[in-house]
Amino acid sequence: MTQQGVRWTADQVLALAPDAASRKAGSKLGAAGPWSEAGSSKEGAVWGLCKGSGSKPYQTVVDTAGPAYKCSCPSRKFPCKHALGLLLLWAGDEGAGQAIPDAEAPEWAEQWLAGRRRRAEQQEAPDKGESKPADEEAARRRAARRAERVTAGVTELEQRLADLVRGGLASAEQTGHGLGEETARRMVDAQAPGLAARVQELGVIPASGAGWPVRLLEECALLHLLDQAWLRRERLPDALAATVRARIGLSSSAEGPAIRDRWLVLAQYDTADARLTTRRIWLRGQESGRTALLLSYGAAGRAPELALPVGLSLDAELSAYPGGGHRHALGERHAPAVPADLRPQGVDTHAAAAAYGRALREDPWLESWPVTLHDVIPTPVGDGMQLADADGAGALPVVPVSRPGLWRLAAVSGGGGVTVFGECGHRGFTPLTVWAGDGGGAVPLC
Amino acid sequence: MTGQETAQAGAASWEELVTTALLGTDRRGIGRAAVRGRKDAATALLDEAALHTVRRRAGLRPGSAAPRPERAQDDPRPALPAAARRRLALLLSDRPGTGSSGRRGSTPDLTELLPQWLAAANDHGYAAPAELLPALLDAARGRTDLRPPALAFAGPRALWLARLNPEWKFALRTTPGGSALPSPEDSEAVGRLWEEGLFAERVALLGAVRAHDPGAARALVESTWSTERAEDRLMFLDSLRTGLADGDEAFLERALSDRSRNVRTTAAELLSALPGSALAGRMARRAATCVALDALRTGITVEAPHECDPGMERDGVVASPPPGRGQRAWWLGQLVEAAPLATWPQRLGGRSPAEIVALPVADDWQGELHAAWCRAAVRQQDAEWSRALLGAASSPGAAGPGAVSLAERAKLLGTLPEQERAEWVAGFIAAHGLSEAFQLLGVCAVPWAEPLGGAVVDALNIARDAGSYPWSFSGVMGLAERCLDPAAASRLEALTATPDETEDGAPGAGGYWAEAFQRLVGTLRLRAVMREELAGAV
Known part of the structure; x- marks a missing residue:
């Protein structure tokens, strides 16, 4: 798979924005006007100079493989509007290569990119030396003390x-x-x-x-x-x-064996409280059929660094956390994520409810279970909505993530059957992504 | 979802557990069987409740399905090209009031481009992407001017969707009954809807039928005319403005004796726009008695009417003038306005409109007379008279032939062909600058044809050199962003640099001008890209 020419869609870029204001500010910068000396490399780096209010333009560079961002602006938003604008310009420029031509990175961008590559190589290098038995002993003692306190x-x-x-x-x-x-x-x-x-x-x-x-x-x-x-x-x-x-709440590390697969991004959504933004990303392995959850965190007001827009497919290794749940850690990525026109296989509402019930055997504290519903019709009921099997065999009440998402769900269905990925739990079904019945890509609902 | 409670014999029921927990085990015991000696009652209750909770959750089954919704009508239009779809998502994500700062920066104002984008998409005949319909309806909800193009683009599925959300009711009002208007040829269905439909539905139906077959629309109005309320009669009569033709005269003539004065006035107005009508002839005769060449045949004398007789009133002349206007001048204005313009060359010695307008008018009647001719030229969409009354674009405003206001000039311009309009306004701007041009620019066709675009850019450049601030021209700047031909962008490039401060200029103005020009260039580029995207070229 070539890395060249695979550009994101504007939706994917906007999904990176930490909040609505950034999304708006970024959209405005997504036009050629303020940008100069912009370019992109085959390795997936994009850079450019953005004219701001000051005399010196901001230097913005993005590594789309991360994605990771660097900008000389003072904004504490992350990514900042300049990075978003640059990516939008890059995304909108698909094929034309006018605003953002393929080029060699200028020195200021190359410095940062090289630093990233160096760090990535260091991480990949195997750990030097075995941990000493004394360390293990100390770790065991620490664990025992903590268990006592718990x-x-x-x-x-x-x-x-x-x-x-x-x-x-x-x-x-x-x-x-x-x-x-x-x-x-x-x-x-x-x-x-x-x-x-x-x-x-x-x-x-x-x-x-x-x-x-x-x-x-x-x-x-x-x-x-x-x-x-x-x-x-x-x-x-x-x-x-x-x-x-x-x-x-005892932390553990992802110890499971690395599973390499092409992972389809089913959903990405954030929940925030006063201190923390938690991002959940649901993936599904195209070979393994395995469903995996990646969690990442950001301080309040900052988007978590990991961003995988819905509808992309990612060739990468994942390893599971202990306990048989869905939680995985993202290991090595073998290629940048590419758009994939795939949709998961689905089941009916009875199978979905049963899947949640079965999962409770392994984890009775589970609130919900990831399920794809096939051929269900979003049906308004009073103020709310249910997802009803097209053959009328059953229906699950919808627990919405957001009102706009609910309207998008209805709009995509137009009264017909759709495929919906979401979380099925004891309160109902929370739809996260929908695919129209008559084809078309994934539409995020959150 | 429904839980299937399978309470076992001996175990306390869930309701019982909740009641006990609510009151406290100190006050109320739980089923004896549940307490097995060794544990205290509270722990036993929690044990039991945990069992119930997990069992209930594990046993959840889907509920029964509600009646399924009606399906939205298919939209046969082709889908948007992918790039255009992304662009629309961007335009819609830029909603006003989301954390914006007051000053406009150097970046394009995306919201302002939405109307243009919608119009272009409608020209191409694309269908709207379903997932963007909610955002589209929200945008149209906030801006009434967006509603017609947005709803046309949104198509049948948006109407289907609007029924689900009370906030989008406007969509159903604007396009009544969804797209359920019968075909104008289906006379039976048309007749039924006309008899039974709601007011808005009937207006829409009338509009559709009028566009298809003007005579049929008139027949529809006539069929129920005597039973309609006055306000409705007025609206229906107004619908006949489109496609007005001599065939409508008999009906309009009857409407001149309507009970409602507003209906009578509108009927008279419509008739006067038909130069061959009997009313136009009557008005021509009346007006002609008031306006004549003087004895030397080199000027015009005016003898305003001395009374407003019942015949005049029946023909729509309003007898009592608004406060501050003389009766006779008021009557004269109405007569001249309603008289066919073809009356005057005949009456005034075979002169052309330009020659007539150039004739001196005795006794200060020139203002009244020329203003009435302006109104007549607009009403009768007469380009030759408009041209004469507008005069040369470069002549000073107050001394224009008709001493006409900017608003009237804008209307007169509307009767001229597009290219001539652009040329006239370009001349006006070259002579008078931009400060009064806003209204005139508004009637010019988009994108601005040359030499208009060049004139606007030159004038902006002059304004900058004169040292004023760009926000004094924000109205024209905004128009230029939306209306200049995108091809002009390259010419403007040189203006985006920040010039050195001059001594007599306003402090910092240079930087703001550079920013304003950057936004202008950025917007023009964006418009060009948008156009290509919609054409499927990207």
């Missing part, structure tokens, strides 16, 4: 949950965040961030509207289940024990 935290949490149920959940409505905030802090102290996050969410359920006692009891019960699983982790099968450790 156990102490878990025990305390069990006590608090029991107290809550003894006194009645009704009191939780009055105390409001009481259980959440303080207990969550205790769990952070106990080095169990997974528990802390769950406890935090527990705190907001009483204010979440009708039916909150049911949801609160469910969440308390699942938390209790997690506590009990931790306390009995020695007796659990390996995979389940790994899942429990991950749910508690």
